[in-house]
Amino acid sequence: MxxxxxxxxxxxxxxxxxxxxxxxxxxxxxxxxxxxxxxxxxxxxxxxxxxxxxxxxxxDIEEAEVLQWIRDKTAAFAEDSSEGSAAEGIAQSLLGKES
Incomplete structure (x- = not known):
């Protein structure tokens, strides 16, 4: 080379x-x-x-209405509707009602 x-x-x-x-x-x-x-x-x-x-x-905000709103908006993307989403957990936390 x-x-x-x-x-x-x-x-x-x-x-x-x-x-x-x-x-x-x-x-x-x-x-x-x-x-x-x-x-x-x-x-x-x-x-x-x-x-x-x-x-x-x-x-006064109804927790059930908030969670239903989240479920309605995310239904198309949910893999398992029986399991609570992260958004639901965050909403419950913001409402002061952690499970």
Whole structure:
């Protein structure tokens, strides 16, 4: 193998290595953005839960109606309707009626 062939191979290896580094940095940046977005959504949900918890303390809300509303809205996606969903558990928690 000639020196020029070895030089070309080394150049290609360096190019591939650089491109892999760029891809790694881009993936890391996207993960950071996704992490920030998830934290943003979680903060909004927590704020809404806080407000709803206080509203529930001031007005009477029927737990059965809330759970039925959740079941109606999620029926198409439910795998096992005999099992309570996470949403139902969260609603009961917000109503102060954990099972």
């Amino acid at each position: 000639s020196n020029s062939s070895i030089d070309e191979i080394q150049e290609l290896i360096q190019k591939v290595s650089g491109e892999l580094g760029d891809m790694s940095q881009a993936a890391s940046h996207h993960i950071d953005e996704l992490h920030m977005a998830v934290n943003n959504v979680a903060s909004h949900v927590l704020a809404m839960e806080a407000i709803l918890s206080l509203v529930v303390q001031k007005i």
